[in-house]
Amino acid sequence: MNIPHSTTAMTNSTPDRLPVTPALETKLPRVGTTIFTVMSALASEHGAVNLGQGFPDFDCDPALIDAVTDAMKQGLNQYPPMTGVPVLRTAIADKIEALYGHRYDAASEITVTAGATQGILTTLLCCVRTGDEVIVIEPAYDSYVPAIELAGGTPVFVQMQLGETGYTVPWDKVAAAVSPRTRMIMVNTPHNPTGSVLDTSDLEKLADIVRGTDILILSDEVYEHMVFDGREHASLCRHPELAARSFVNSSFGKTYHVTGWKVGYVAAPAALSAEFRKVHQFNVFTVNTPVQYALAAYMKNPAPYLELPAFYQRKRDLFLDGLKNTRFKLVPSGGTYFQCVDYRAISDKSEADFSKWLTTELGVAAIPVSAFYAQPKESGIVRFCFAKKDETLQLALKRLAAI
Ligand SMILES: Cc1ncc(COP(=O)(O)O)c(C=O)c1O
Known part of the structure; x- marks a missing residue:
């Protein structure tokens, strides 16, 4: 049967006429997968305690x-x-x-x-x-x-x-x-x-x-x-x-x-x-x-939000007390459920490499602070999230005590 050329193209019935994805100049060409997704995936692959991404590992009321x-x-x-x-x-x-x-x-x-x-x-x-x-x-x-x-x-x-x-x-x-x-x-x-x-x-x-x-x-x-x-x-x-x-x-x-x-x-x-x-x-x-x-x-009932500072301050103090046994230098902070630490006494790796090393070798995921800059800036600082059950924080501290 003699099929006209244009019909062949429309039905894509020949291998040399595959559909073509239109070229698209996206509005955000430099955007990739966020560091939070990358580190969470690495944490689950290596069975690491995930102190990277900022979310509680306990349930709500x-x-x-x-x-x-x-x-x-x-x-x-x-x-x-x-x-x-x-x-x-x-x-x-x-x-x-x-x-x-x-x-x-x-x-x-x-x-x-x-x-x-x-x-x-x-x-x-x-x-x-x-x-x-x-x-x-x-x-x-x-x-x-x-x-x-x-x-x-x-x-x-x-x-x-x-x-x-x-x-x-x-x-x-x-x-x-x-x-x-x-x-x-x-x-x-x-x-x-x-x-x-x-x-x-x-x-x-x-x-x-x-x-x-x-x-x-x-x-x-x-x-x-x-x-x-x-x-x-x-x-x-x-x-x-x-x-x-x-x-x-x-x-x-x-x-x-x-x-x-x-x-x-x-x-x-x-x-x-x-x-x-x-x-x-x-x-x-x-x-x-x-x-x-x-x-x-x-x-x-305002109690849940009025009690939140004390709730998280206790977790922060538990975490900071444990970190005192490590060579991390604590960065003073006054809020959020994050704690940044300076690791330069431990390693001269880049923040991204150090975070990956912590996750894969020590089993504790962290986030490199360099990821929060448009042009990655190396300060030797990583961020931990302490919105976690006490036992999660204790397990992380036990692993971190090894360095
Ligand atoms: C500083 C800051 N702004 C905004 C958000 C996003 O909040 P939401 O989950 O309500 O979109 C986050 C979440 O981590 C955050 O840390």
Whole structure:
């Protein structure tokens, strides 16, 4: 049979006419698999204790799970309002006011998000235009730079300084990085990966930098309830001038030991929230209904988040006590469930190689801090996560004591 050439091509019936994948110039050509995924895979391959990726290895309060089940059984299973269910937005506004003294309007200034990662991306997509600059303080959480680039912006990096008191933000360098194109400054307190926390003097310095400009601020406060040694969380909303230009992002995943639920919120003044919501409605539209109702019910009792600093401080102290028997030098920190250590007395390997060696040879996974820089920077520091059962931490410490 004489089949016309074009029909042959369409049916792909001959081996020399295989379908061709169209060439695609992606928007994020340099993005690969994150270090967290790589180290977790290596940890499971080698049976290592995983102190790499930041998630608890213990379960949440069963009452929270019951609250989700109750909501589902009550038939709260359809689309919620785009901005989040009103009871949850009100509970969030009440909590922020009680803790930080700033009242957000639950109807127009709080938006429930599918975790902080979405809140951050949506904030950047609604604020940043092509050619805008966004100041990023490094080391920085890995979603920031790809999110800026997706929005068409250019990250401008300022590196934290490491001294005897731990990592600090050099505000003079942040001020020097501001240009007429600066659209936004991103801050993160308590800070991943370093565990450093901002204080009121940091907020004053940031306010001095942005005063008289139209620079916006994205404040990543997902570890807001993990601040230790009697310190107070310096939420940007405590500072009226900063609150007026800030998108404050938080996450229930960190606070209630449910990182897989991916629910968070963004608090911002009404005009900023209105813009945020324009993107949010086409980005995710709505967030898991029964989980929102469950969180609202669970938040009526403030004890779980008020007790979180003591809960994690005890784990941190257990971990630090054990590390004193090793040659690691501890990097002072005031918050999060991460502890950075300087390993230069032990090895001169790169941070990535040392992390791999720790995982494969010693059986304890860590994350190289160099992975949190756009241009990997070697400081001889790795990050451990201590959001683990005591027995997990003890097993890790036993293995780490070998070096
Ligand atoms: C600093 C920081 N921001 C944002 C996130 C993302 O939070 P979520 O899981 O709610 O998206 C994380 C998670 O590890 C984080 O460490």
